[in-house]
Amino acid sequence: MSASIDSSTLPAPRSGMRLAYLHRAAEPAGDLAARLTRLALEVERAGFDFLLFDDEPKAGGPVPAARLDPFTAASFVATRTRHLGLAVTADAAYYEPFNLARLTASLDHITHGRAALNLTLDPARSAAANFGVRHRAAPEDGQRHAEEFLHIVRSLWDSWEDDAFIRDKETGRFVDGTKIHAIAHRGEHFQVQGPLNVARPPQGQLPLVHVERSAATREWAATEADVVIVAEPDEAGARSARAALRLGAADGGRDADALAVLARVVPLVGTSPSEAADLHARWAPLLPAGIVAAGTAGEVADRLHGWVEQGVADGYAVLPAPVAGQWPRFAEAVLPELARRGAIGPAPGVGATLRERLGLARPANRHAAAPTLSGQTT
Numbered sequence: 001m002s003a004s005i006d007s008s009t010l011p012a013p014r015s016g017m018r019l020a021y022l023h024r025a026a027e028p029a030g031d032l033a034a035r036l037t038r039l040a041l042e043v044e045r046a047g048f049d050f051l052l053f054d055d056e057p058k059a060g061g062p063v064p065a066a067r068l069d070p071f072t073a074a075s076f077v078a079t080r081t082r083h084l085g086l087a088v089t090a091d092a093a094y095y096e097p098f099n100l101a102r103l104t105a106s107l108d109h110i111t112h113g114r115a116a117l118n119l120t121l122d123p124a125r126s127a128a129a130n131f132g133v134r135h136r137a138a139p140e141d142g143q144r145h146a147e148e149f150l151h152i153v154r155s156l157w158d159s160w161e162d163d164a165f166i167r168d169k170e171t172g173r174f175v176d177g178t179k180i181h182a183i184a185h186r187g188e189h190f191q192v193q194g195p196l197n198v199a200r201p202p203q204g205q206l207p208l209v210h211v212e213r214s215a216a217t218r219e220w221a222a223t224e225a226d227v228v229i230v231a232e233p234d235e236a237g238a239r240s241a242r243a244a245l246r247l248g249a250a251d252g253g254r255d256a257d258a259l260a261v262l263a264r265v266v267p268l269v270g271t272s273p274s275e276a277a278d279l280h281a282r283w284a285p286l287l288p289a290g291i292v293a294a295g296t297a298g299e300v301a302d303r304l305h306g307w308v309e310q311g312v313a314d315g316y317a318v319l320p321a322p323v324a325g326q327w328p329r330f331a332e333a334v335l336p337e338l339a340r341r342g343a344i345g346p347a348p349g350v351g352a353t354l355r356e357r358l359g360l361a362r363p364a365n366r367h368a369a370a371p372t373l374s375g376q377t378t
Contacts, residue, residue, distance in 0.1 A: 016345040017315035057094055058130070086114055098152075109199070113203045144188065149190070152187075156195070228259065235307060265292075268284070288319060297333035301337040
Protein backbone atom coordinates (compact mmCIF):
# COMPACT_ATOMS: atom_id res chain seq x y z
CA MET A 1 0.00 0.00 0.00
CA SER A 2 1.07 3.61 -0.47
CA ALA A 3 2.71 5.59 2.31
CA SER A 4 0.50 7.74 4.51
CA ILE A 5 -0.02 11.36 3.52
CA ASP A 6 0.98 14.18 5.81
CA SER A 7 -1.45 16.87 6.90
CA SER A 8 -0.11 19.57 4.61
CA THR A 9 -2.45 21.18 2.12
CA LEU A 10 -2.84 19.18 -1.05
CA PRO A 11 -1.06 21.09 -3.83
CA ALA A 12 -3.20 22.51 -6.58
CA PRO A 13 -2.55 20.48 -9.76
CA ARG A 14 -2.60 21.91 -13.21
CA SER A 15 -6.28 22.03 -14.09
CA GLY A 16 -7.69 20.03 -16.97
CA MET A 17 -6.63 16.80 -18.57
CA ARG A 18 -3.36 15.06 -17.79
CA LEU A 19 -0.92 14.68 -20.68
CA ALA A 20 1.98 12.29 -21.10
CA TYR A 21 4.19 11.80 -24.14
CA LEU A 22 4.96 8.13 -24.69
CA HIS A 23 8.48 7.81 -26.09
CA ARG A 24 9.06 4.36 -27.52
CA ALA A 25 12.04 4.10 -29.87
CA ALA A 26 15.22 6.01 -30.59
CA GLU A 27 16.88 5.00 -33.80
CA PRO A 28 20.65 5.67 -33.64
CA ALA A 29 20.64 7.59 -36.92
CA GLY A 30 21.91 11.14 -37.21
CA ASP A 31 22.47 13.33 -34.18
CA LEU A 32 20.46 11.44 -31.59
CA ALA A 33 21.29 13.90 -28.79
CA ALA A 34 20.06 16.84 -30.83
CA ARG A 35 16.85 15.06 -31.82
CA LEU A 36 16.14 14.02 -28.24
CA THR A 37 16.76 17.57 -27.02
CA ARG A 38 14.46 19.01 -29.68
CA LEU A 39 11.70 16.55 -28.84
CA ALA A 40 11.93 17.17 -25.09
CA LEU A 41 11.75 20.94 -25.56
CA GLU A 42 8.76 20.60 -27.90
CA VAL A 43 6.96 18.34 -25.41
CA GLU A 44 7.70 20.79 -22.58
CA ARG A 45 6.51 23.81 -24.58
CA ALA A 46 3.35 21.93 -25.57
CA GLY A 47 2.39 21.66 -21.90
CA PHE A 48 2.75 17.93 -21.25
CA ASP A 49 2.96 16.83 -17.62
CA PHE A 50 5.66 14.28 -18.28
CA LEU A 51 7.69 12.50 -20.92
CA LEU A 52 7.72 8.76 -20.38
CA PHE A 53 10.64 6.69 -21.66
CA ASP A 54 8.97 3.36 -22.26
CA ASP A 55 11.12 0.28 -22.43
CA GLU A 56 11.01 -3.47 -22.88
CA PRO A 57 14.28 -5.28 -22.20
CA LYS A 58 13.69 -8.19 -24.54
CA ALA A 59 15.46 -8.08 -27.89
CA GLY A 60 13.87 -10.97 -29.70
CA GLY A 61 12.41 -11.32 -33.17
CA PRO A 62 14.05 -10.89 -36.56
CA VAL A 63 14.34 -7.09 -36.16
CA PRO A 64 14.67 -6.13 -32.47
CA ALA A 65 13.59 -2.61 -31.51
CA ALA A 66 16.43 -0.19 -30.78
CA ARG A 67 15.78 1.81 -27.62
CA LEU A 68 17.88 4.03 -25.42
CA ASP A 69 18.32 3.13 -21.79
CA PRO A 70 15.59 5.19 -20.07
CA PHE A 71 17.74 6.33 -17.14
CA THR A 72 20.47 7.63 -19.46
CA ALA A 73 17.92 9.38 -21.68
CA ALA A 74 16.08 10.96 -18.73
CA SER A 75 19.29 12.18 -17.11
CA PHE A 76 20.32 13.79 -20.40
CA VAL A 77 16.94 15.42 -20.97
CA ALA A 78 16.90 16.71 -17.38
CA THR A 79 19.74 19.08 -18.22
CA ARG A 80 17.84 20.46 -21.23
CA THR A 81 14.42 21.05 -19.64
CA ARG A 82 13.12 23.06 -16.70
CA HIS A 83 9.75 21.75 -15.55
CA LEU A 84 8.87 18.70 -17.68
CA GLY A 85 8.32 15.52 -15.66
CA LEU A 86 10.49 12.56 -16.66
CA ALA A 87 9.27 9.00 -16.14
CA VAL A 88 11.64 6.03 -16.47
CA THR A 89 10.64 2.42 -17.05
CA ALA A 90 12.05 -0.49 -15.08
CA ASP A 91 10.97 -4.11 -15.10
CA ALA A 92 10.88 -5.67 -11.64
CA ALA A 93 12.02 -8.96 -13.16
CA TYR A 94 15.44 -7.56 -14.07
CA TYR A 95 16.28 -5.12 -11.27
CA GLU A 96 17.08 -5.56 -7.62
CA PRO A 97 14.98 -3.28 -5.39
CA PHE A 98 18.02 -1.59 -3.80
CA ASN A 99 19.57 -0.77 -7.17
CA LEU A 100 16.33 0.61 -8.56
CA ALA A 101 15.64 2.67 -5.43
CA ARG A 102 19.11 4.20 -5.71
CA LEU A 103 18.79 4.98 -9.43
CA THR A 104 15.37 6.58 -9.09
CA ALA A 105 16.20 8.59 -5.95
CA SER A 106 19.32 9.89 -7.69
CA LEU A 107 17.27 10.88 -10.74
CA ASP A 108 14.78 12.74 -8.55
CA HIS A 109 17.63 14.71 -6.98
CA ILE A 110 19.15 15.51 -10.38
CA THR A 111 15.80 16.71 -11.75
CA HIS A 112 14.85 18.64 -8.58
CA GLY A 113 11.77 16.52 -8.06
CA ARG A 114 10.61 15.89 -11.63
CA ALA A 115 11.12 12.10 -11.78
CA ALA A 116 8.57 9.28 -11.87
CA LEU A 117 8.86 5.49 -12.03
CA ASN A 118 6.99 3.30 -14.48
CA LEU A 119 7.27 -0.13 -12.86
CA THR A 120 6.47 -3.11 -15.07
CA LEU A 121 6.72 -6.86 -14.59
CA ASP A 122 7.62 -9.56 -17.10
CA PRO A 123 6.10 -12.69 -15.53
CA ALA A 124 7.21 -14.86 -18.46
CA ARG A 125 10.86 -13.79 -18.07
CA SER A 126 10.99 -13.30 -21.85
CA ALA A 127 14.26 -11.36 -21.58
CA ALA A 128 15.88 -13.56 -18.94
CA ALA A 129 18.53 -14.78 -21.38
CA ASN A 130 19.81 -11.22 -21.70
CA PHE A 131 20.33 -10.84 -17.96
CA GLY A 132 21.86 -14.15 -16.92
CA VAL A 133 18.79 -15.10 -14.93
CA ARG A 134 17.48 -18.00 -17.00
CA HIS A 135 17.52 -20.15 -13.87
CA ARG A 136 14.98 -17.91 -12.15
CA ALA A 137 11.49 -19.28 -12.42
CA ALA A 138 8.72 -16.78 -12.95
CA PRO A 139 6.91 -16.07 -9.68
CA GLU A 140 3.70 -18.03 -9.35
CA ASP A 141 1.99 -14.84 -8.23
CA GLY A 142 3.33 -11.91 -10.21
CA GLN A 143 1.22 -9.44 -8.27
CA ARG A 144 2.67 -10.60 -4.94
CA HIS A 145 6.18 -10.30 -6.38
CA ALA A 146 5.49 -6.75 -7.61
CA GLU A 147 3.93 -5.73 -4.29
CA GLU A 148 6.98 -6.89 -2.34
CA PHE A 149 9.38 -5.28 -4.81
CA LEU A 150 7.60 -1.93 -4.63
CA HIS A 151 7.28 -2.06 -0.85
CA ILE A 152 11.06 -2.40 -0.58
CA VAL A 153 11.74 0.43 -3.01
CA ARG A 154 9.38 2.77 -1.16
CA SER A 155 10.82 1.79 2.21
CA LEU A 156 14.33 2.51 0.93
CA TRP A 157 13.28 5.92 -0.41
CA ASP A 158 12.20 6.72 3.15
CA SER A 159 15.26 5.30 4.90
CA TRP A 160 16.68 8.82 5.35
CA GLU A 161 14.41 11.32 7.05
CA ASP A 162 14.22 14.76 5.47
CA ASP A 163 16.18 16.41 8.27
CA ALA A 164 18.80 13.69 8.74
CA PHE A 165 21.53 16.01 7.46
CA ILE A 166 22.55 18.49 10.17
CA ARG A 167 25.63 20.05 8.52
CA ASP A 168 26.47 21.99 11.70
CA LYS A 169 29.93 23.49 11.25
CA GLU A 170 30.11 24.76 14.82
CA THR A 171 29.55 21.36 16.41
CA GLY A 172 31.07 19.32 13.60
CA ARG A 173 27.94 17.19 13.33
CA PHE A 174 27.07 16.27 9.77
CA VAL A 175 24.36 13.60 10.03
CA ASP A 176 21.86 12.63 12.72
CA GLY A 177 22.10 8.85 12.86
CA THR A 178 18.79 8.63 14.71
CA LYS A 179 17.08 9.68 11.48
CA ILE A 180 18.60 7.02 9.22
CA HIS A 181 16.73 3.74 9.13
CA ALA A 182 17.57 0.21 8.06
CA ILE A 183 14.55 -1.57 6.61
CA ALA A 184 15.67 -5.13 7.49
CA HIS A 185 13.28 -6.67 4.95
CA ARG A 186 12.99 -10.47 4.90
CA GLY A 187 10.32 -11.52 2.46
CA GLU A 188 9.20 -14.19 0.03
CA HIS A 189 11.35 -13.00 -2.85
CA PHE A 190 13.87 -10.53 -1.42
CA GLN A 191 16.08 -9.87 1.56
CA VAL A 192 17.24 -6.26 1.83
CA GLN A 193 18.86 -4.70 4.87
CA GLY A 194 19.18 -1.00 3.94
CA PRO A 195 19.35 1.88 4.48
CA LEU A 196 19.65 3.40 1.02
CA ASN A 197 22.89 5.28 0.35
CA VAL A 198 21.03 8.21 -1.22
CA ALA A 199 19.12 10.87 0.72
CA ARG A 200 15.33 10.88 0.58
CA PRO A 201 14.10 12.05 -2.85
CA PRO A 202 12.88 15.67 -3.10
CA GLN A 203 9.36 14.37 -3.71
CA GLY A 204 9.58 12.00 -0.76
CA GLN A 205 8.11 9.26 -2.92
CA LEU A 206 8.34 9.37 -6.70
CA PRO A 207 4.96 9.18 -8.46
CA LEU A 208 4.32 5.64 -9.63
CA VAL A 209 3.22 5.33 -13.24
CA HIS A 210 2.14 2.01 -14.70
CA VAL A 211 1.90 1.38 -18.45
CA GLU A 212 -0.35 -1.62 -18.92
CA ARG A 213 0.98 -4.41 -21.12
CA SER A 214 -2.25 -6.29 -20.43
CA ALA A 215 -5.21 -6.09 -18.08
CA ALA A 216 -3.56 -8.73 -15.85
CA THR A 217 -1.78 -6.03 -13.82
CA ARG A 218 -4.85 -3.85 -13.40
CA GLU A 219 -5.73 -5.02 -9.89
CA TRP A 220 -2.21 -4.26 -8.65
CA ALA A 221 -2.11 -0.90 -10.43
CA ALA A 222 -5.43 0.14 -8.90
CA THR A 223 -4.02 -0.18 -5.39
CA GLU A 224 -0.49 1.13 -6.00
CA ALA A 225 -0.14 3.46 -9.00
CA ASP A 226 -0.69 7.20 -9.17
CA VAL A 227 -1.07 7.18 -12.97
CA VAL A 228 -2.17 4.21 -15.08
CA ILE A 229 -1.86 4.21 -18.87
CA VAL A 230 -4.30 1.77 -20.46
CA ALA A 231 -3.93 0.43 -23.98
CA GLU A 232 -7.55 -0.05 -24.97
CA PRO A 233 -8.42 0.13 -28.69
CA ASP A 234 -11.55 2.24 -28.39
CA GLU A 235 -13.59 4.60 -26.25
CA ALA A 236 -15.69 1.85 -24.69
CA GLY A 237 -12.64 -0.13 -23.64
CA ALA A 238 -10.98 2.92 -22.08
CA ARG A 239 -14.16 3.82 -20.19
CA SER A 240 -14.46 0.27 -18.86
CA ALA A 241 -10.80 0.18 -17.82
CA ARG A 242 -11.08 3.48 -15.97
CA ALA A 243 -14.20 2.30 -14.15
CA ALA A 244 -12.48 -0.95 -13.13
CA LEU A 245 -9.38 0.88 -11.89
CA ARG A 246 -11.39 3.39 -9.89
CA LEU A 247 -13.45 0.59 -8.34
CA GLY A 248 -10.28 -1.30 -7.47
CA ALA A 249 -8.78 1.80 -5.89
CA ALA A 250 -11.89 2.37 -3.76
CA ASP A 251 -11.99 -1.30 -2.72
CA GLY A 252 -8.36 -0.98 -1.66
CA GLY A 253 -9.16 1.95 0.61
CA ARG A 254 -7.87 4.69 -1.71
CA ASP A 255 -9.54 7.84 -2.93
CA ALA A 256 -10.43 6.94 -6.51
CA ASP A 257 -10.02 10.57 -7.54
CA ALA A 258 -6.32 10.40 -6.60
CA LEU A 259 -5.74 7.90 -9.42
CA ALA A 260 -5.32 9.31 -12.92
CA VAL A 261 -6.21 6.96 -15.78
CA LEU A 262 -4.76 7.94 -19.14
CA ALA A 263 -5.89 6.41 -22.42
CA ARG A 264 -3.18 5.73 -24.97
CA VAL A 265 -4.06 7.73 -28.06
CA VAL A 266 -2.52 7.96 -31.53
CA PRO A 267 -3.68 11.20 -33.22
CA LEU A 268 -3.98 11.51 -37.00
CA VAL A 269 -4.55 15.16 -37.82
CA GLY A 270 -5.62 16.20 -41.31
CA THR A 271 -5.83 19.68 -42.77
CA SER A 272 -9.28 18.76 -44.09
CA PRO A 273 -11.86 16.04 -43.36
CA SER A 274 -10.94 14.23 -46.57
CA GLU A 275 -7.22 14.19 -45.71
CA ALA A 276 -8.04 12.96 -42.21
CA ALA A 277 -10.14 10.15 -43.67
CA ASP A 278 -7.31 9.19 -46.03
CA LEU A 279 -4.81 9.17 -43.15
CA HIS A 280 -7.07 6.95 -41.09
CA ALA A 281 -7.68 4.51 -43.95
CA ARG A 282 -3.97 4.22 -44.70
CA TRP A 283 -2.38 4.24 -41.27
CA ALA A 284 -4.90 3.11 -38.64
CA PRO A 285 -4.44 -0.63 -39.36
CA LEU A 286 -0.66 -0.26 -38.95
CA LEU A 287 -0.56 1.77 -35.75
CA PRO A 288 0.30 0.38 -32.31
CA ALA A 289 -2.30 -0.38 -29.68
CA GLY A 290 -4.36 2.57 -28.55
CA ILE A 291 -7.25 4.75 -29.64
CA VAL A 292 -6.75 6.26 -33.07
CA ALA A 293 -8.17 9.79 -33.03
CA ALA A 294 -8.43 10.97 -36.64
CA GLY A 295 -9.86 14.23 -37.91
CA THR A 296 -9.07 17.87 -38.41
CA ALA A 297 -7.43 19.70 -35.50
CA GLY A 298 -10.81 20.88 -34.28
CA GLU A 299 -12.36 17.43 -34.58
CA VAL A 300 -9.52 15.74 -32.70
CA ALA A 301 -9.75 18.40 -29.98
CA ASP A 302 -13.51 17.80 -29.79
CA ARG A 303 -12.99 14.07 -29.23
CA LEU A 304 -10.22 14.37 -26.66
CA HIS A 305 -12.04 17.06 -24.71
CA GLY A 306 -15.34 15.22 -24.90
CA TRP A 307 -13.92 11.90 -23.71
CA VAL A 308 -12.46 13.51 -20.59
CA GLU A 309 -15.72 15.34 -19.90
CA GLN A 310 -17.63 12.06 -20.28
CA GLY A 311 -15.36 10.13 -17.91
CA VAL A 312 -13.67 7.98 -20.54
CA ALA A 313 -10.23 9.02 -19.26
CA ASP A 314 -8.53 11.61 -17.07
CA GLY A 315 -6.15 12.45 -19.88
CA TYR A 316 -3.97 10.88 -22.53
CA ALA A 317 -0.65 9.23 -23.16
CA VAL A 318 0.09 10.48 -26.65
CA LEU A 319 1.96 8.17 -28.99
CA PRO A 320 2.47 10.17 -32.19
CA ALA A 321 1.93 8.31 -35.44
CA PRO A 322 5.15 7.62 -37.36
CA VAL A 323 3.90 9.83 -40.19
CA ALA A 324 5.73 12.95 -41.32
CA GLY A 325 4.20 16.11 -39.93
CA GLN A 326 1.80 14.49 -37.46
CA TRP A 327 3.54 15.45 -34.23
CA PRO A 328 3.85 19.15 -35.23
CA ARG A 329 0.21 19.26 -36.27
CA PHE A 330 -0.90 17.84 -32.93
CA ALA A 331 1.41 20.07 -30.88
CA GLU A 332 0.77 23.26 -32.86
CA ALA A 333 -2.91 22.91 -33.74
CA VAL A 334 -4.72 20.47 -31.44
CA LEU A 335 -3.13 21.35 -28.10
CA PRO A 336 -3.59 25.14 -28.49
CA GLU A 337 -7.23 24.51 -29.34
CA LEU A 338 -7.64 22.43 -26.17
CA ALA A 339 -5.97 25.18 -24.16
CA ARG A 340 -8.27 27.79 -25.70
CA ARG A 341 -11.26 25.77 -24.51
CA GLY A 342 -9.84 25.50 -21.01
CA ALA A 343 -9.35 21.73 -21.30
CA ILE A 344 -5.65 22.22 -20.53
CA GLY A 345 -4.81 24.67 -17.80
CA PRO A 346 -1.53 26.57 -17.46
CA ALA A 347 1.39 24.52 -16.23
CA PRO A 348 2.83 25.21 -12.76
CA GLY A 349 5.87 27.47 -12.68
CA VAL A 350 9.46 26.37 -12.72
CA GLY A 351 10.37 24.67 -9.46
CA ALA A 352 7.15 22.67 -9.06
CA THR A 353 7.73 18.97 -8.51
CA LEU A 354 5.94 16.37 -10.59
CA ARG A 355 3.89 15.35 -7.56
CA GLU A 356 2.72 18.95 -7.21
CA ARG A 357 1.94 19.12 -10.90
CA LEU A 358 -0.21 15.99 -10.57
CA GLY A 359 -1.91 17.23 -7.42
CA LEU A 360 -0.29 14.63 -5.17
CA ALA A 361 0.69 15.54 -1.62
CA ARG A 362 4.20 14.77 -0.39
CA PRO A 363 3.90 11.58 1.73
CA ALA A 364 5.02 11.48 5.34
CA ASN A 365 8.12 9.37 6.00
CA ARG A 366 7.01 5.90 7.07
CA HIS A 367 10.10 5.43 9.27
CA ALA A 368 9.95 8.74 11.14
CA ALA A 369 8.94 7.08 14.42
CA ALA A 370 10.66 3.74 13.73
CA PRO A 371 13.85 2.32 15.32
CA THR A 372 17.02 4.00 13.99
CA LEU A 373 20.15 2.73 12.34
CA SER A 374 22.62 3.75 15.03
CA GLY A 375 20.81 5.94 17.50
CA GLN A 376 23.71 8.36 17.36
CA THR A 377 24.60 11.69 15.83
CA THR A 378 27.82 11.91 13.89
